[in-house]
Amino acid sequence: MTTSKKSESMPSTNINKRVERSRHAVLTTAFELLGEGGVASFSVDEVARRSGVAKTTIYRHWPTREALVIDACSRMIAEQETPDTGSLEGDVTAILMEIAHLLPTANWSFVLPSIVDTAERNPEFAEIHSRIQRGHTAPLREVLQRAIGRGDLSAEADVSTIVASLMGPLFYRRWFSREPIDDRFVQAIIRRVLASL
Amino acid sequence: MTTSKKSESMPSTNINKRVERSRHAVLTTAFELLGEGGVASFSVDEVARRSGVAKTTIYRHWPTREALVIDACSRMIAEQETPDTGSLEGDVTAILMEIAHLLPTANWSFVLPSIVDTAERNPEFAEIHSRIQRGHTAPLREVLQRAIGRGDLSAEADVSTIVASLMGPLFYRRWFSREPIDDRFVQAIIRRVLASL
């Protein structure tokens, strides 16, 4: 049969354009909606209304509301570039400054508390949260490892503790004390941590 | 009229015991429920079911669901005692160790993410969150001010930055990296921060 050759060569890789359009429209709207109301107030009906994609179609692509939310959240994993200034202080400064500037504005900073809250009781979201967190700290961990490789940092240094010392104060200001995060604050944190290494 | 005298002497100060019983039963259940499901999944019907207090009665005391949630959240404001060991390091260690031991177990640590998330878009919850936050940091701020008074700490020290440097890493581990918070970690944070003052 000629169909066998077709189904072999194209199992489901090059999906119809319609499918791709629908998926993209829904995911974009879902992500936007998450930023506005968080996970709790997220509803499939609202996504259907805004995106123009029929609710029926949405349920053809995602079996349940949860699946759609999770899919949309997965798009939130930040892809930050890892700087390479040659010095540990330069790298750390570049990374933290970027985060500090992103924290008050980026879309994910409005969704993250919702994910943190949901992850507190939902293992699936705990997994997503873990992936997001790894994405956020990856550059920092890398420059720290590089510094260890160069000998700029003791091999016994506890990378995890250093990451918490650097990221913690920034996150604290964004979501707990709700104070502004200016450059002077970031530099004070960096100086404090690096001086103690 | 004799009633005028009565309504003057007892306007609503000594409320009926029944009222107090109902209020207490509802608030206790509400707080417990918040710990389990957060603000989002909180429902008046469930509070009525668990507490045994009729939904009608609940709505006689709180005009709306929001009011009840807010009232229950207000009970979450921690009343931590301020230690006085004589030294800044002793005081800070006492405070942070208590928080570190509370973070994985205390009821409020399960509700706080929910409040943080809600506060992101709801000014009323932002206000509650602010009060809770002040309660959490009050002892720390006090011992820092005392240290400044003693001359153990420079008067130009930025208390707010120090608080963020101390609390941030703990909160970060509890809700973001989800790593355990052992004593060694807490001591590493304290040592790092105090050494830089």
Added chain:
DNA sequence: ACAATACGATACCGTATCGTATCGTAACAT
């Protein structure tokens, strides 16, 4: 041109929830 398939519209069911109304009863004050 034709068949397969994805889509939109609409209606629908079941459930949860907020908040109100009603009415009879129990606790309270005097």
Added chain:
DNA sequence: ATGTTACGATACGATACGGTATCGTATTGT
């Protein structure tokens, strides 16, 4: 003892939401 007040039980209306079923249409690959 009596009137006032808070309470419980129940029912109700309105709304929102998750998820399914149906059916006709538009798009797509061949």
